[in-house]
Amino acid sequence: MRTLINPATGVELDISPTSASLDDTDAVIAKAHDAFPAWRDLAPGERARLLRAFAAVVDEHLEELAQLEVLNAGHTIGNARWEAGNVRDCLNYYSAAPERLFGRQIPVAGGTDLTFHEPLGVVSIIVPWNFPMPIAAWGFAPALAAGNTVVLKPAELTPLTAIRIGELALLAGLPPGVLNVIPGQGSVVGQRFVTHPLVRKVCFTGSTAVGKQIMAGCADQVKRVTLELGGKSANIIFADTDVAAAAASAPGGVFDNAGQDCCARSRILVQRSAYDEFVGRFETAVKDFRVLDPASEQSQMGPMVSAGQRDSVQAYVDAATVAFSGSAPDGPGWWLPPTVVESSDTSEAVWREEIFGPVVAVMAFDDEEEAVALANDSEYGLSGSIFTDDLGRGMRVARAVEAGNLSVNSHASVRYWTPFGGYKQSGLGRELGPDAPNAFTEEKNVFIAH
Ligand code: NAP
Ligand code: MG
DSSP: OOOBTTTEEEEEEEEOOOOOOOHHHHHHHHHHHHHHHHHHHSSSHHHHHHHHHHHHHHTHHHHHHHHHHHHHHOHHHHHHHHHHHHHHHHHHHHTTTTGOOOOOOOOTEEEEEEEEEOOOEEEEOOSSSSHHHHHHHHHHHHHHHHOOEEEEEEOOTTTTHHHHHHHHHHHHTTTSSSSEOOOIIIIIIHHHHHHHHTEEEEEEEOHHHHHHHHHHHHHHTEEEEEEEEOOOOOOEEESSSOOHHHHHHHHHHHHHGGOTTOOOOEEEEEEHHHHHHHHHHHHHHHSSSSBBBBTSTSBBBBSSSSSHOOOOOOOOHHOOOOEOOOOOOOOOSOOOOEEEEEEEOTHHHHSOOOSSSSEEEEEEESHHHEEEHHHSSSSSSSSSEEOOOOOEHHHHHHHHHHOOOEEEOOOOOOOOTTTTTSGGGGSSSSSSSGGGGGGGEEEEEEEEEE
């Protein structure tokens, strides 16, 4: 395994999980396949009880998991506690699914027609480094609830919380082989999920480039695939809104998790008559944003996950004209300050590309039509925000923006009980919400002649 490094200090961790080989991966897939029939055939109420027990054990270890994420990924302790709590909440929410995996009875002549949601078998989850705990749970909680067994690959950079969650599943009484965490390289373990015939689905979150390869690879076996990919989401601010409030909330909308968030509102569109006021207030808010040791309770933003990610973001900053920036600690660790670019050219990389770091581009627009056109001028379509005091306009623009998750007068776009996913090249399929277990099933239709 590659050496793990604390992103806040640059110091090597003395934990180094073993990277699975191809043979190890095949052995774990075989184990998950063996565990499938008994898990599928468990009484729904019993599967539900085990998922609730799993949630309770995660809850008992919430602080341990959160501290592990601070150490491994540099997440602020406040965020990391939310993330561990999100794993517990996903498990509790989907623990209600086994007894509610309803089919339908459809009127037909001469008999009875029934549908069933049947589990796929072994399903795989490939997790990126930016939200190691939530993204793992968004996959495994509904997949397990629907009666599948799971093989899960965390990102090489951030495997520690997933490995611990795998241990907690056993502690909670899940049978061995039901949830399997396999640390290792994407090109080895992840790629094997795509090619192994016993893996019936690939649920992938990460870069659009790798997502396209996975989708192409899955075609060979017509393997089911869900993709959660990149974003370049717009935060659209109309002059009729409370500009001070919109400016105060804008840093959190893009710099949370140091901008390493597929939902980051990394393009800010401001109506021209409010532009100067917004930018002035935004500068104050950016300078006040607390970029501190992520273990500190006061920290609003920690370091980048790795030296490589820091360098990749720094290259975008070097190629742009910076308007202003916030602060960041000096010294070791992979730190960058929140950085703001005023943009007037939509062909610039800083405006078009997902930077995945604390960099935001701000641009003026004249009217609603132009705001929508600018927001939609992207191959991505994951999320977005609209700030306006006119509810009609808020709804109109929310319906016009081509993205899966919009919020009006808020940046909140992720709740475990509402659907989440992307338009265009931001993804394929939806996670979370009441229908997520169905995405891990086949719908079977049975006609019985009377
Ligand atoms: P990535 O390469 O797409 O990695 C995501 C996951 O896929 C990791 O577990 C990775 O394994 C695995 N993987 C890599 N190549 C694979 C392959 N050929 N087959 C199967 N699995 C494979 O993303 P990244 O390199 O971590 O980040 C690069 C960029 O992706 C970021 O800068 C950002 O723009 C974007 N990104 C987006 C999201 C999102 O939530 N939408 C999340 C993370 C990254 P390894 O452990 O070997 O890397
Ligand atoms: Mg990669």
